[in-house]
Amino acid sequence: MVVCLDQWRAAIVGCDDTGLPDQIRDIEAVSRMLHAVMLEAVAEVEFRNIAASTGFGTTKRLLAGMLQLSATEAGTRVARATQLTARRTLSGEVLPPALPNTAAALGAGEIGVGQVRVIAETMSAIPASVGVEQREAAEADLARYARSFTPTSLQKIGRHILAHLDQDGPQPREEPEPAAAAGELRLRERRDGRLGLEGFLEAEHSGAFRSLIEQFAAPRPAAEGIPDARTTAQRNADALVEVCGLARAAQDCPTTGGEPPHLTVTLGWEALRTGLGAATLDYGTHLSASAARRWACDAKVIPAVLGGGSEPLDVGRAMRTVPLSLRRALVARDRGCAFPGCDRPPGLCQAHHCRHWVDGGDTSVDNCVLLCETHHRHVHCTGWEILIHPGYVEFIPPTIIDPDRRPLHNPLRC
Ligand SMILES: [Zn+2]
Numbered sequence: 001m002v003v004c005l006d007q008w009r010a011a012i013v014g015c016d017d018t019g020l021p022d023q024i025r026d027i028e029a030v031s032r033m034l035h036a037v038m039l040e041a042v043a044e045v046e047f048r049n050i051a052a053s054t055g056f057g058t059t060k061r062l063l064a065g066m067l068q069l070s071a072t073e074a075g076t077r078v079a080r081a082t083q084l085t086a087r088r089t090l091s092g093e094v095l096p097p098a099l100p101n102t103a104a105a106l107g108a109g110e111i112g113v114g115q116v117r118v119i120a121e122t123m124s125a126i127p128a129s130v131g132v133e134q135r136e137a138a139e140a141d142l143a144r145y146a147r148s149f150t151p152t153s154l155q156k157i158g159r160h161i162l163a164h165l166d167q168d169g170p171q172p173r174e175e176p177e178p179a180a181a182a183g184e185l186r187l188r189e190r191r192d193g194r195l196g197l198e199g200f201l202e203a204e205h206s207g208a209f210r211s212l213i214e215q216f217a218a219p220r221p222a223a224e225g226i227p228d229a230r231t232t233a234q235r236n237a238d239a240l241v242e243v244c245g246l247a248r249a250a251q252d253c254p255t256t257g258g259e260p261p262h263l264t265v266t267l268g269w270e271a272l273r274t275g276l277g278a279a280t281l282d283y284g285t286h287l288s289a290s291a292a293r294r295w296a297c298d299a300k301v302i303p304a305v306l307g308g309g310s311e312p313l314d315v316g317r318a319m320r321t322v323p324l325s326l327r328r329a330l331v332a333r334d335r336g337c338a339f340p341g342c343d344r345p346p347g348l349c350q351a352h353h354c355r356h357w358v359d360g361g362d363t364s365v366d367n368c369v370l371l372c373e374t375h376h377r378h379v380h381c382t383g384w385e386i387l388i389h390p391g392y393v394e395f396i397p398p399t400i401i402d403p404d405r406r407p408l409h410n411p412l413r414c
């Protein structure tokens with residue numbers, strides 16, 4: 001083992017920039033496989049009841065004592081060993097693991113402990129009324145998605161799967177009528193003049209509230225290249241104040257066809273085409289041309305691009321179609337951000353041109369896809385390819401994410 005690790009260290013130092021991500025991937029895969037082997041060892045300790053013969057009583061206590069694990073961590077290992085290793089009956093019969101697909105994926109180094117935790121939690125949340133077949137299908141789906149998604153995204157997918165399972169299951173008979181939605185918000189004047197807020201919102205209102213606050217709380221760079229120094233909590237507070245300001249001004253807020261007032265971005269055609277150079281906003285603020293290119297990618301932006309002598313160039317041909325009808329068609333197909341694992345609703349999305357209109361791409365359903373601000377930025381910067389098929393969209397990850405570039409779709413939209 002020591003020799004093997006030293007070979008690895010030498011390989012890390014010796015490999016070039018393109019080879020290093022492969023090394024990282026290999027090391028991660030082996031550490032996951034090793035975790036699977038660890039669980040097999042734990043299962044064996046449990047089967048032989050070594051805890052009893054050594055005076056620890058339970059395998060959990062034995063592991064915690066042996067490896068200096070917290071009680072929670074030791075308990076999780078024992079639970080995972082029970083779920084992910086072959087089961088043996090008292091008569092000696094060997095049965096497959098309780099979560100067979102998850103066990104196989106971990107054993108092959110394709111998923112990590114974070115994904116395993118989400119799958120175990122989701123599976124335990126399936127109501128008892130759901131049949132074995134559906135349960136097995138859910139586990140297979142989760143293990144498949146776990147290969148491509150982070151634990152956070154997988155959790156959303158898990159909730160999506162649970163909601164679908166619940167629909168099919170029989171209604172619980174003696175469930176009391178849910179009480180009318182009753183959130184609480186307490187305002188406490190503090191001695192220093194600040195206002196303390198405390199309370200909760202009912203689940204049905206949390207989505208609307210969160211999406212609005214999160215939209216306003218998105219980090220804003222102080223200047224190009226200088227990240228927002230505010231904490232998430234500070235950004236949330238600023239967002240709430242901003243939303244209050246908007247609500248106050250709502251009656252006399254000027255709008256253009258239901259859209260907020262437009263912002264004029266001025267930049268040269270060459271800068272927009274290449275993404276190099278700088279653009280100017282209404283108030284003289286500067287913006288990088290690549291950011292302007294991203295903004296201009298959204299179908300809501302009407303281009304008025306100036307040529308060398310500041311003469312307007314006629315590049316808006318495709319943009320003269322009615323953006324609203326296009327947007328409705330995109331909402332009908334994508335139902336929100338189409339990026340794999342994202343659940344942002346259509347209201348927080350922009351229409352991304354897969355082939356930028358500056359490069360001759362059409363403003364059409366076949367060339368546009370809804371993306372939230374974060375994922376819009378992400379696809380512009382990181383080399384994801386988007387394939388638009390009739391009725392659905394596929395995303396092909398860059399090689400650094402998946403060397404095989406297997407296409408992904410957003411499971412939250414089906
Ligand atoms: Zn775009």
Ligand SMILES: [Zn+2]
Pocket residue numbers: 337338339342343344371372373374375376
């Ligand atoms: Zn998104």
